[in-house]
Amino acid sequence: MTAPSRIRNGMALTAICLAGLMFGLEISSVPVILPTLGSVLHGGFADLQWIMNSYTIACVTVLVATGVLADRYGRKRVFAITVAAFGVTSLLCGFAPNIAVLILGRSLQGLSGGAMLICHVAILSHQFREGRQRSRAFGTWGLVFGFGLGFGPVVGGGLVAVLNWRWVFLVPVFVAAVTLVLLALGVRESRDPEARRLDIRGIGTLSLAVLGLTFYITQGADLGFVSPVELAVLGLSVAFFVAFVIVETTGKQAMFQFSLFRIRAFSGALLGCVGMNFSFWPLIIYLPIYLQHGLGYDVGTAAVVLLAFTLPTLVLPPIAERLALKYRPSVIIPLGLYVIGGGFLLLNLGSGIDHPSWLTILPGLLLSGIGLGLTSTPVTNTTTASVPSNRSGMASGIDMSARLVTLAVNISVMGLLLSVGILDSLRERLAGKLPGQQVRALATHVANGDDPVALHHTFPQLTLLDPTGGLVPSALARGFGMVTLYGGMGVWVLATASLITFGLFRRSVSTSRVVESASGPVDDHQQREPIND
Known part of the structure; x- marks a missing residue:
């Protein structure tokens, strides 16, 4: 050159x-x-x-x-x-x-x-x-x-x-x-003279389905989950998702080909992709709130503590790639998800003790990050390497869409669980001391991450009701515990589903060897028909 x-x-x-x-x-x-x-x-x-x-x-x-x-x-x-x-x-x-x-x-x-x-x-x-x-x-x-x-x-x-x-x-x-x-x-310019047409119907129906479901979860606490507005939004979200499936199975220019899901390696890796974004990435939205207002750290200290959660994801991918080549992605991807789940359960334990600190949650942060580091690279490589080469772009699009859809939905679900846990804790501690409407308003401010000075200014009664200042940290600990328990158990379920999809009831060993290679493209004549092993 x-x-x-x-x-x-x-x-x-x-x-x-x-x-x-x-x-x-x-x-x-x-x-x-x-x-x-x-x-x-x-x-x-x-x-x-x-x-x-x-x-x-x-x-x-x-x-x-x-x-x-x-x-x-x-x-x-x-x-x-x-x-x-x-x-x-x-x-x-x-x-x-x-x-x-x-x-x-x-x-x-x-x-x-x-x-x-x-x-x-x-x-x-x-x-x-x-x-x-x-x-x-x-x-x-x-x-x-x-x-x-x-x-x-x-x-x-x-x-x-x-x-x-x-x-x-x-x-x-x-x-x-x-x-x-x-x-x-x-950058050199490049084009594809045989580029397919844009699937407007598929893009529109999927986006509206995700938007509707996210709105339903996010606004449910305020509007009421069984209110007419919320039920209408949920119904529209389901209808748009059904329309998306119909469009993608009948359209000539579909952006998703559901036949790809018959390839076990692709589906197993996709479950791994969903597992990462079911647990790890949504939690990073709520960790700063817990660190700053549950444990009392300033924004700089909270950011440094968060490195324990994120740094392993940067260091481990090369090691994960070598492990995947040696032991197969069908082993490493579910293993990584199980490790993430274990980290979440350690976070649950570390935040639930009497005097939690960054040291008590550190093992859970590190283990969760290690799990993601083990999973991320094998997932990406396997989704694209397990399909015919002329479908690798589509596989990459499905992979990324699954990540972002799962992330959007679970940001809302984890936020709901955090709010519910905070409200339950405050109701127990303030029963008969504050009207129910004020307790609910206080729970909203706590979930929002308002600092103690702002809370006492908004709710002057707290000075008498909470002289030790332990009300907010304990409420956040309850909510954070619900979030981590949900994330840990959920990702273990997805890890088990991935393991089953990858390897149980295998009928064709030779074909699975082909698609389980994460090292690069496979010959087209080998990769060919859907894999039903």
Whole structure:
């Protein structure tokens, strides 16, 4: 390779890595500042959930659509548009005057971020075609992306401590500007002359189904889960999901081919993908609230403690890849999920003792992170390697959609459980001392992450009712315990389902050996018919 080609490829790889860094940081740096956002912008608990959910739901809506548009109109062109849009929408978030504008900005940021993410793999695949060069490029991109996810809490906490919350959203504006320059100079344009048509019906029905279910869970506590409005929303969500299944099974340009689920390795890995986003990533939204107001740490300390949760996810993927090659993904993926579940149960125990601290929850944080580190790389590799090569893009889209849909739904479910646990604890402690309506209002403020000074200002009775200051920490501990128990048991159920899907009732050993390779593509003539072993 000539020197100019190496320089151009280096700039292209740097642009892709910076875009991946931005996307990762905007997922994991925002949760640590949610209590601050709730206090400064006067947002309720449901608002904080929507700050995250609006981002993830928006990502789902554009994943498949962007891949098709990039193939048709040019991957470099679409990538440049999405990077610019991410910078502009980050600017909107950074200068949001209220919670409504911030949620709108996060939705737009999610649209551009999801679109930007899909362009990464396509551009890397086209720009780096030689085996060793390609492997190195993907490895570098994965490392930087993981760095963004792993160190996001520290970046978010540090920016709040040194500057203010707005810089968590303003920093990506400058990164996006640098990325645009590098991609203009380094990325080569590419298209697919046989790009398929856009599946508008599938995208629309799936997005509306997820949005409806998320709204039902998030707003249920306020509107009532059996209220006419909530039941109507739930009914519409179910109807849209049924419509999605019908569209995808009958349409000619379907973005999902349900026949892929007959491939056991693909379905087993997909359950692993769902398990990670059922448990690990939703919890990162609520950990900062517990650390700051349950254990009393400031935002900087909470961010450092969160490293125990996220750093193993950055360190372990190369080890997990080697383990998957040696022992098969069908062993490592369920094992990783079981480890995540074990970590959650340790978190449950560590937060439920009389005097919890970062030391009592540290084993659970580390074990959960180790479990995710073991699972993430084998899951990604297996979903794409287990299907025919001409369906790898679709498999990647299903994988990413499953992650984001599960994340959006479980952010809402865990938030509901946290609220229920807090309310139950406060009702027990304040029975006959405060009217029920005030107890419910207090529970909302506690779940929102209001600091003790603000709580005592809003509820002056607390000075007499809670002289030791143990009311809020114990209420948060109850809610956090319900969340971790749900996450731990749920991920164990998914781990068992993944194990069964991968290996039970196997009838064709030779075929399963082919699809269980996570090291790379398999010959098309081997990969061919659906696997029913």
